[in-house]
Amino acid sequence: MTDAAPVISCRNVWKLFGADPHGYLASAGRGQSFEEIRKAGYIAAVRDVSIEVGRGEMLVIMGLSGSGKSTLVRCMSRLIDITGGEVIVDGQDVMALNERELIELRRRKMGMVFQSFGLLPHRTVLDNVAFPLEMRGQDRHDRRERAMEVIKLVGLEGREEYFPRELSGGQQQRVGIARSLAIEPDIWFLDEPFSALDPLIRREMQDEFLRLRGMLGKTIVFITHDFDEALRLADRIAIMKDGAVEQCDTPDRIVLKPATEYVAKFTEDVEKSRVVHAKVLAQPINGHPVDGPAVAADATVLQLARQLVNESREMLPVADKSGRLIGAMNRQEALDILLGSV
Amino acid sequence: MKKARLILGGTAAILAAAGAAQADSDDPIIIPIHNWSSQIVMSHAVGKILEDVGANVEFVTTDSQAVYESVRLGDVTMELEVWEGAFGASFRAALEKGGLHDVATHAATTREDWWYPLWTKEACPGLPDWKALNDCAAVFATPETGDKGRFLGGPVDWLKHDQERVDALNLNFVVVNAGSAAALWAEIGAAEAEKKPIVLFNWTPNFAEAVWPGEFVEFPAWEDGCDTDAAVGPNPDMTYDCGNPAGGYLKIAAWDGMKEKWPTAYETLTKVSFTNPQIAEMAKLVDVDEMEPEDAAAEWLAANEDVWKPWTE
């Protein structure tokens, strides 16, 4: 997934707020800590972030409030101009785009979902969803037809003439999702899309989201402050603190090997067996013959729990979907994860 | 340009052929109306007379002092009641700047002076003599004037020199200026209920005469120079030791351009002249009989055809 050219790539991105951020960044250099910058009278929202998102990949950016995650995603779509570094989207340096080109990029390639939905209160569901199409000048009939398609996709059929205030929070977010999908974007930004929703609805929307994701196969940048949500949805997670990325890796590896103490605080209470997959535990076979039936690479340790307990073999072969052997898993190691003694 | 002139000429020819008025413009003649009844009725009456000779007439409400500036600029065409006392200054100032002129003078004369409603005489029997008034000054006393009598003057900007007269004639009165004519009427109205004595500024012709019968106080008669030369009048050391002139003019002013633009109407306007009783009658129709000004004008015209018909011929 990450081999091909990345769709989004951030290189040493900085975003400072304050009186003269460019001047400060040029003079003070790039080694400053968050506290030092703050003392100089600036807020470092994004601090030297380098990150890449591959085609079809879903990157979840996780952090607590004020960690700079929302700012980072806005740097990627250039809702905010960055102070230093580069953001390359689809081979284009977004900071080099002029207004016309930027608008064109958004009209063709990007969609975004917002925490508080960002719906236009004076427009019906249909008109909200058709809004991006209207902006790019599609004719009325076409855009309504397309909007109806997406409305059906998110399960709001029959509500298309409602106004946002007549809908529940979950329904409003479905409208937001439908709107962001209306132009069939390649890149999909979601800024804490489910944070404003009740826990039950949130769960339901996450499932819905996974369904859509499987169906559409888009490149996704997803922001959340909820570590469980990140683990549940992500291909890779970037954990941010004070504007910088603490660790960026797959959920399994973050759980197994937190890079910093800060990350470890999040992983502490996570039931790792739910997160860690067999494929991550698979070691190269190196000639040691491993016999017996193989376990599925995509199974979590928890899913394998019964087998692990009843098994007598020391090493278990791991096979991917096509049945190809990719390695062997140490049963004791997996049991340790299951029992939480790692 | 040529074309326009042709059309104009053509229109004029047609009008002439139709036997209508010679060359009066079709543009409306604009007559200003102010906030007192006689002027409003008179304006409507003259308006109807001018319509009778074929003019288009329109009315605008304007301020009675600012109107002279508007007449000068031609924004309005005429002013039918130029009071010597109240508007003489504005009128003369506008005359000097040019743009308007004096068209005609009404037969009516105006008088503005200290005045009292008749019931006041019971408390001060020597009236209308000013010395008698001074002797019973105490009956006009109010909390704000202490033991002196109160004279209620008009708004200060009417420049009536009441204070100067009080000083020159050594009157036991304090001058309190009302802010508007309405304030004067309100005071009379309030005094009426208990027949309280009151002396205040008033003028004629005016609707108040019809509602509250009264008289002017007789001060030493006006002589020319009384306001400029201390020697004139009973007090040898001071000016304004006399009453106001009893026969002030009431004029009609018009925009200079009117004569050319509406010659027929202008010709009629030069003949317009009302008398005091006629003006009082017009004001009464509105103020006492509660008619609307337009109806009052129509009624008055119907009843007095012999007065105004000759003006149109």
Added chain:
Amino acid sequence: MAVTDLTSGQVRRFARPHTAAVLLALAALLALAKPALPEFLTRVPGWAVLPYDVWMQGLFDFIKDDLGLIHVTRTISAGLEWLLDITANLLYGKNRWPYLGPIPWTAVAAVAAVTGYALKGWRMALLAGGTFVWVALVGQWEIAMQTMSVIAVAAPVAALAGLLLGLAAWKFPRFERALMPLLAVFQTLPFFTYLLPAVIFFKVGPTAGCVATVVYAVPPMVLMTALGLKKVSSEVVEAGHMSGSTRWQMLRHVYIPSARTELLVGVNQVIMLSLAMVVLTAFIGMPGLGAKLLSLMNSLKLGRSFEIGVTIVLIAVTLDRCSKAWVVKQPEHFERGTPWWRRNQVLLIGIAAFLGFLIVAQFVQVADHIKRDQDFSIGAEIDGVIRAILSNKAITGITEWLRWFLITWVLIPFRNGLLWLPTASVVLAAAAAGHFVGGRRSALLAGAFFGIVALTGWWDRSIITLYAVISAVVLAALIGLPLGILAARRKKWAEPILLVCDTAQTFPSFVYLIPAIMLFGVNDVSVVFAIFIFATVPLMRYTIEGIRAVPEELLEAADMSGATRRQKLLKVQLPLALPTMAVGFNQAIMFAFFMVIIAAFIGTQDLGQELQKTLAGNQLGKNFVLGMCVALMALSFDHIIMRWSANRRRALGVF
């Protein structure tokens, strides 16, 4: 957050009064030492009073004639006149293009009723339709339509101008910084100062009235537009950007619709201010309800003036309620497949009613216009009632005593006291008050404002103006605050009292000037009384709103702490309501400054009287100088009180 603010506020509160107290002590010292003071501290000496009015006049003449501004304004006024002629023709049949009017009163009333229904249902329909029926039945149709024809032009023009200025202020912060103080001045300038330039630059009659009305009504629209645009949620804005909107699309489809509520609140205020001003423009010859009112008062017809007052209130209430209903009206969806005539049902009914009455009016004269002898005016009867009340022995007894008491023991001593104070002492006291609430900057501001007033040479008249304002506001506070507190504690009373407030505020002020004179005579009691009626309204309103806004939770907490009703009021409700009440107090003062100028109508010796004189004499320069004196004093109060209220709110952690 709130805690740190509280403590820093505390620190400041200790630091500031110190300097403020020194300033105040200095002011008192100057006053006490008056006999020993050099002349220039008691009053600004004559040689220091520069001929500002002459300079201003010169400046105006230069702009007007040499720069040729008058040609520009006259062109504008030609355009406005064209618009005014259209509405005038449609509404009352003025003989101008398009030569279609007048629209029959029944048709107008029907459209008003349908509009009311569309906005808020049957009751609103009844109010809107009923208002126009009343206007027609009392025989005021034509004059009311003269007024409406100007509002119909002035309000949209003002709203549009306000929208554009507000947009510019929102887009360019530097422009906003320059504009805001100007707007503050505009909002405090006495209305006479609007009127005279309007006449000179825009011709007498409806055009000048329309311009004055527009200028007067623009500020709130500008403020609300800027506020509304700033408040648009950042996510909605980002959603717009992410949808690929161009700048124009952002404005048209995202910002303006999202700021709808604030914009419509602005429109509501524009309409109300237009209506208030359009009546006052009678002073510069605007025809309509105001002019009729003036001429009725000049012949002491109390009954008919009262009827006109009622008409104005009804129109004001209708316009107010309808525009407010429009603010809160949210779109309702129609199910898919609803036929078009169902979607536009109300519009169709409106058109049908309009056409229907148009046709009926061709055949039935009463449906077209009501003749003089057909109207139901009971002016003469009302007149009798009012006169009977005003000459009632019991009432005149009381008023006579009040007049004597207030004049001899309160007003005159207070006025003389204020006049006796040395100028320097008053300026210092203003600076002290400024320092108390806002530190050095506010002190300089308040001191400078009063200093400028002193330098214009109109000090004594300014002080007399101030005296009337303060007397009336104190009186209003003595009566309005207890009433407000009482009303706030009983829900049942609040509604009727607020209704009375609304009515008193929209009732044209000069209608009660005449009864005031008849009760108290031409003197300061009448003046103070007239201002008092006007100033009590905001005091009561804000007291009620402030107390009601105290969170229920806090009251429950007080109840559970065993507070008596009195303790609850004194310890919980009033302290929390105080910042809001201060806003009401401020508005009362602003209203008083507005009204004291109108009170020149009764007869005063203050700035208002001088202003009224300039109106007759076309003295633009002097008019402007006098207007600035009023505005500067009002702005000083405004600054100090609003600053205090803001400090208080911050200290309490409420916004």
